[in-house]
Amino acid sequence: MKPVLTSINLIEEGGQFFMPSLSLDCVIFGFHENQLKVLLLKMKGADEWALPGGFIFKEEALDEAATRVLKERTGLNDIFLQQFHVFGNPDRNEIKFHRKRMQKVGLRVDKHNWLLQRFITVGYYALVDFEIVKPSVDQSSVACDWHEIHTIKTLLMDHNQILEKALETLRLQLNHLPIGYNLLPQKFTMPELQKLYETILDKQLDRRNFQRRITGYGFVKKLKETRKGGAHKAPFLYSFHLSKYKKALAEGLDGGW
Amino acid sequence: MKPVLTSINLIEEGGQFFMPSLSLDCVIFGFHENQLKVLLLKMKGADEWALPGGFIFKEEALDEAATRVLKERTGLNDIFLQQFHVFGNPDRNEIKFHRKRMQKVGLRVDKHNWLLQRFITVGYYALVDFEIVKPSVDQSSVACDWHEIHTIKTLLMDHNQILEKALETLRLQLNHLPIGYNLLPQKFTMPELQKLYETILDKQLDRRNFQRRITGYGFVKKLKETRKGGAHKAPFLYSFHLSKYKKALAEGLDGGW
DNA sequence: CCTCATTGCGTCTTTATGACACAATAATAA
DNA sequence: TTATTATTGTGTCATAAAGACGCAATGAGG
Numbered sequence: 034m035k036p037v038l039t040s041i042n043l044i045e046e047g048g049q050f051f052m053p054s055l056s057l058d059c060v061i062f063g064f065h066e067n068q069l070k071v072l073l074l075k076m077k078g079a080d081e082w083a084l085p086g087g088f089i090f091k092e093e094a095l096d097e098a099a100t101r102v103l104k105e106r107t108g109l110n111d112i113f114l115q116q117f118h119v120f121g122n123p124d125r126n127e128i129k130f131h132r133k134r135m136q137k138v139g140l141r142v143d144k145h146n147w148l149l150q151r152f153i154t155v156g157y158y159a160l161v162d163f164e165i166v167k168p169s170v171d172q173s174s175v176a177c178d179w180h181e182i183h184t185i186k187t188l189l190m191d192h193n194q195i196l197e198k199a200l201e202t203l204r205l206q207l208n209h210l211p212i213g214y215n216l217l218p219q220k221f222t223m224p225e226l227q228k229l230y231e232t233i234l235d236k237q238l239d240r241r242n243f244q245r246r247i248t249g250y251g252f253v254k255k256l257k258e259t260r261k262g263g264a265h266k267a268p269f270l271y272s273f274h275l276s277k278y279k280k281a282l283a284e285g286l287d288g289g290w
Numbered sequence: 291m292k293p294v295l296t297s298i299n300l301i302e303e304g305g306q307f308f309m310p311s312l313s314l315d316c317v318i319f320g321f322h323e324n325q326l327k328v329l330l331l332k333m334k335g336a337d338e339w340a341l342p343g344g345f346i347f348k349e350e351a352l353d354e355a356a357t358r359v360l361k362e363r364t365g366l367n368d369i370f371l372q373q374f375h376v377f378g379n380p381d382r383n384e385i386k387f388h389r390k391r392m393q394k395v396g397l398r399v400d401k402h403n404w405l406l407q408r409f410i411t412v413g414y415y416a417l418v419d420f421e422i423v424k425p426s427v428d429q430s431s432v433a434c435d436w437h438e439i440h441t442i443k444t445l446l447m448d449h450n451q452i453l454e455k456a457l458e459t460l461r462l463q464l465n466h467l468p469i470g471y472n473l474l475p476q477k478f479t480m481p482e483l484q485k486l487y488e489t490i491l492d493k494q495l496d497r498r499n500f501q502r503r504i505t506g507y508g509f510v511k512k513l514k515e516t517r518k519g520g521a522h523k524a525p526f527l528y529s530f531h532l533s534k535y536k537k538a539l540a541e542g543l544d545g546g547w
Numbered sequence: 548c549c550t551c552a553t554t555g556c557g558t559c560t561t562t563a564t565g566a567c568a569c570a571a572t573a574a575t576a577a
Numbered sequence: 578t579t580a581t582t583a584t585t586g587t588g589t590c591a592t593a594a595a596g597a598c599g600c601a602a603t604g605a606g607g
Contacts, residue, residue: 053310055410091408095378119376119412121352151348153312155376205466208544224554234547241556242596249594259604265553266603287544290491481585498587499565506563516573522584523572 043173044131044140048147051088056127056154057099058086058192059114060199061107063163064216067228068181071196072106072168073188075176078137079130082180083189084196086154099157106177107159107166113215114159117202118195125191127152158199160215182232204233208286214273222260222268223247250286252278300430301388301397305404308345313384313411314356315343315449316371317456318364320420321473324485325438328453329363329425330445332433335394336387339437340446341453343411356414363434364416364423370472371416374459375452382448384409415456417472439489461490465543471530479517479525480504507543509535 061072073082087102089095095116103112131148135141142149168177182200187193206212212233213226227243247253252274259267318329330339344359346352352373360369388405392398399406425434439457444450463469469490470483484500504510509531516524 052408052410054312089378089410092380094380095376095410116376119352119373121346121412123349123351151309153309153346153352155378205462209462222554230547236547238547239596239598240554241598244555246595261604263553264605265551266555266605268554285544287542290487290493290495479585496565496567497585498567501586503564518573520584521574522582523574523586525585 044135044142044146044148047088050090051147052091053147054150054152056086056088056152057095057102058084058120058154058156058195059099059102059106060084060156060158060196061103062158062160062199062203062216063166063179064229064232065163065179067225067232069229069232070163070179070181071185072166073178073180073185074106074170074174076134076174076189078134079189081187081189082185084192085177095155099155099159103159105171106169107161108169109161109166112159112161113211114157115202115206115210116155116157118156118198119153120156120191120195121153122191123151125152125154127190130190154195156195156199158203160212162216162218164218200233204235207233209282211273211275211278211282214275214278220256220258220270220272222270224268226253226271250277250281252281301392301399301403301405304345307347308404309348310404311407311409313343313345313409314352314359315341315377315411315413315452316356316359316363317341317413317415317453318360319415319417319456319460319473320423320436321486321489322420322436324482324489326486326489327420327436327438328442329423330435330437330442331363331427331431333391333431333446335391336446338444338446339442341449342434352412356412356416360416362428363426364418365426366418366423369416369418370468371414372459372463372467373412373414375413375455376410377413377448377452378410379448380408382409382411384447387447411452413452413456415460417469419473419475421475457490461492464490466539468530468532468535468539471532471535477513477515477527477529479527481525483510483528507538509538 063070063072072085074085075082085102085106087098087105089098093101096114099114099116100112103114104110128149128151163179168179170177185193185196188196203212207230213229216229217225223244224240226247227238227240230243231238248255253271254274256270256272258270260270261267320327320329329342331342332339342359342363344355344362346355350358353371356371356373357369360371361367385406385408420436425436427434442450442453445453460469464487470486473486474482480501481497483504484495484497487500488495505512510528511531513527513529515527517527518524
């Protein structure tokens, strides 16, 4: 039903298992050491880093396919993921990329091969707890690592554009989806939450007003523990009160109408 | 390059012109008589109304295809449109629909026909000035009419779900995209703008506070004319100051962070 | 045990929001 | 012609939220 395909027979036989001309790419976000990071792959025969992606089985729902790709890449099952945009310009240049890659691998294929067609890709972003993810390479890639969002250079094909759009979406959805909950560990400090907001919004926030506003919403629980070990005063730990968080987000955290 | 296809050779020959397994559907919004409306089609051989849709030529960008469909349907060229979601469940049931339709038309086709495959559809919404649209049927439909948003019953396939998602997106983007500008005529009254907001947000707003807030943003110009003819006091006409509107939206009209 | 950067909590001012009062006005009915 | 009526234009007041900042408490490191 869902056979494990090697690099070679993916090219030669993928066409009979996957939807034609359709792929998906995942922007997997993690938060670590007060930095927003993205999981990137380096594929065999490619110089540039790329977003992890995959194809959709002929009988598989789009979301299922994204879930499967994320599972393969991070080892995690219950991942928060959101479809955010379809990238459908005819010049996305999957074709050149695949042809180049096949040449490097030394494979000769028919020009009607399913991979040598124009592809439209659905962008998903995922939010994971950095701590519990174990990035793993697959058979077609040589590296799989976290990259800090601001240090990312040129990515494969239109992946920079996909990443930008994912970030923009994340910013717009910050007040409507449980982004903090999914990106932070169970217990976190107020400065950590603030830094997450600042990174996503790309804007400095006042420490004291931030704290007042967040506690005002009432969706974080202050714990009795503190985070020892830092160089200065130990901040209190907090955790999300998920039902209250979701309820508040449903209304929208921004003033609005 | 982009041949006009009749109903018959669309089925038989569409496969050589269009991307396989991929379609797009448009939710075309208009605002008229203080009601939000959607343009729906009734297709030959179908009982239910449907969203206007189309396919993507093999060398055509996704947005181009959407623009083309909108042009065909409304006669308009410069339409504001936004891609908002991809619908990719395997049980969307395009297949049953097409098979049924072909039977009614009395057409026998191969089971590998391109239309009898699973289709994934990209949802676009469009905002048009109701006044200047001339809905037109195409060769595959028997009617094309505006429907008030709250009176719409069961639509074809998953089109109710697509419409719902479009409305939800519209609500979320109200403070970030020039939605008023694109839905209202050049000149409009404050009560009209308010009704538009109320319909999209599905919420009553205080007339006086609404006016204060909108004028406070500074992106509407009060004109010296009034809208005569109503049964009561003639309201002033306003028009959007587009550059200021866009600038304000870029910041986001909601308080936010 | 002193230093210092960081954290926790608070104040004050300004701005925005929500609720409501009242006068002005254009079509209609008397 | 004039009164009626529903609606629009403008303003007030109380309350809530946002922005700017002060200061004491704390924990690690010297």
